[in-house]
């Protein structure tokens with residue numbers, strides 16, 4: 243079958259056999275896919291290491307799988323690398339890639355997630371606080387996956403006042419009156435709700451102007467987004483544990 247040429251972000255790389263790698267890609271044309279790239283770990287390989295490095299944006303040819311085997315990747319070329327200054331930015335960028343890999347359904351075409359990830363990588367290389375970009379991206383992803391997120395009206399009665407709770411299951415806020423209808427909804431403060439609404443309407447390129455969001459508010463925001471994601475997660479492990487350190491000591 244004819245190959246498909248597509249741009250893609252590399253979400254994960256796994257060494258495979260003697261000289262090959264398996265790549266998880268978020269591609270423009272085929273959605274999230276897994277494929278094998280052969281022979282690139284040989285000293286004489288002509289493929290540049292950055293062209294199969296996690297976080298790189300590449301152009302690659304994809305050969306559809308034959309009889310249940312892995313897809314075959316061929317001749318990747320680097321379109322853009324996202325070198326992060328410092329261990330923290332680097333770690334948060336890797337967390338973003340993992341988040342996408344974990345939550346995006348296989349082969350679901352989601353070009354908007356690709357774009358949001360590219361914008362986030364771009365912002366992460368600048369001066370913006372990486373925690374802000376992380377939470378911004380996660381909020382965007384929750385919405386693009388169709389998991390919510392209603393922040394302005396009660397999800398059940400559509401009232402706009404007294405929105406004191408957030409429901410992970412329903413994907414948004416509840417008013418005091420409707421609270422009994424989701425016993426697992428948790429209290430959300432006006433300050434945190436305010437920051438969530440603000441991040442939601444701020445485009446990536448405007449994140450730079452954000453002066454300071456207190457770390458505890460950002461952490462709470464992240465927690466509420468995790469409540470929504472967790473409701474949809476099939477992962478049987480604590481996928482958010484690596485996030486623990488990213489809000490500590492931030493300013």
Ligand SMILES: [Zn+2]
Pocket residue numbers: 396397398399400401416417418419420
């Ligand atoms: Zn209500």
